[in-house]
Amino acid sequence: MADNALTAPLRSPLSGVADRLAAATRTSAGEIRLAELPFLAQINVRLDAKGPAAEAVGLALDLQLPLQPNTVVRAGELTALWLGPDEWLLVGPPGSERDLESRIREAAGDEPVSVTDVSAQRTTLLVTGPRAHDLLAHGCALDLHPRAFGSGRCAQTTLGRTQVVLVARDEPRAGFWVLVRSSFAGYLADWLLDAATEYV
Structure with a gap:
């Protein structure tokens, strides 16, 4: 019997690329960490x-x-x-x-x-590590230097031509949340993985 919307387990928009995100994190030697924070x-x-x-x-x-x-x-x-x-x-x-x-x-x-x-509208990508600013700067027009976009800041902007809400987390070394519409999450994850190749 097929699952229907009421009985099917929740499936995150990025469940298909979770292994690739983890692999990029492992191979970047701590320079970049990419992960999905699903279902917030x-x-x-x-x-x-x-x-x-x-x-x-x-x-x-x-x-x-x-x-x-x-x-x-x-x-x-x-x-x-x-x-x-x-x-x-x-x-x-x-x-x-x-x-x-x-x-x-x-x-x-x-x-x-x-x-x-609007929980089902977006998922959240976590981007951390010493090169997180550099990675996001590849596709974002905002000045992401900590002097201009430090902890406790947020903005509605574009990243890799995708509309996102970008949040500079306020905990030490917490990096960024990238809130992206679920329908664009796969594209943005691919973009981040491609942009991160220079750090692996």
Whole structure:
């Protein structure tokens, strides 16, 4: 009997290239590490940053939404990315989507707020290692030097002609998250593997 959408196990967009990502990591002698972080919860939130809902949502999540453009705020396992003056992306551990949605809606009460689960829309690539900046610079127009795009920064940009959300992680040597639409994930993984060949 064929699996249907309700009984089939979850399959990440990059499950077919996981071995190639691991092999590139092994052969780069620590210069580059590539891995997928599949199934992260991703919740798009839109609300008035100066209204009462913003403060209430921040208290409910134990994390204040970042108000400075292209910045990231992290508390525990939850990360908030600034996408616009009234738009954020919350990234949390796999399986936390419903809890995050209900906490936000309950905190906002009757205030106008848009809460959309976009977890299935994107997957996340982790790019770390001493040459991570160099690798990403091959296909990204942003200045990725730590002075310009240091830890705690994010941006909607293109990488290898693919629209992504790029996040400079704030832990030591944590590298970057590259959030990419699932339909372009295979292409972008191939692009990264090809661009990484000079480091292996």
